[in-house]
Amino acid sequence: MTIRIRKGQTGKRLLNTVIEMSGVDLSVCYQCKKCSCGCTVLNHAESPPSEIVRRLQLGAGEELLNNDLIWTCVSCETCYARCPMGIDMVSVMDALRRLAIERRAKIPEGNVPLFNNAFLKTVKFFGRTYDLGSGPDGNV
Ligand code: SF4
Ligand code: SF4
Secondary structure, three states: OOOOOOOOOOOOHHHHHHHHHHOOOHHHOOOOOHHHHHOOOHHHOOOOHHHHHHHHHOOOOHHHHHOOHHHHOOOOOHHHHHOOOOOOHHHHHHHHHHHHHHOOOOOOOOHHHHHHHHHHHHHHHHOOOOHHHOOOOOOO
16 A cells, blocks of 8 residues: 655644554564564454654644544454554554544544443443443343
């Protein structure tokens, strides 16, 4: 995939915000792509995780918040386990999800954002996931 960074849009503000929110130093990524090779949802997203990091490093702007990997990522941590530099991609994805909501980026229709919202509300209420509260049809 060709990555285009337009002149005048090469600020590092989104990168710095993501680093601040996630606590992850993305500058150490050297694009070995081990994360992408093991990504559980690689065939279901428009970009692999290594591309997200590279686009942030190159100064991607708000358009990155429209990327569907932000919502397709299942937080399996495979990328984190494989990364030789210990980059915690799950925290990066969490930060990008929060930014996508805060900045009203295009959020895909369907069950993923709905599930994410329901999951976070359960954690906020119970302090953890609470499976016992689910009925046989999955409703809390
Ligand atoms: S595995 Fe780590 S160092 Fe390699 S491309 Fe992915 S994030 Fe970068
Ligand atoms: S945590 Fe997300 S980005 Fe990383 S391997 Fe799993 S699905 Fe892919």
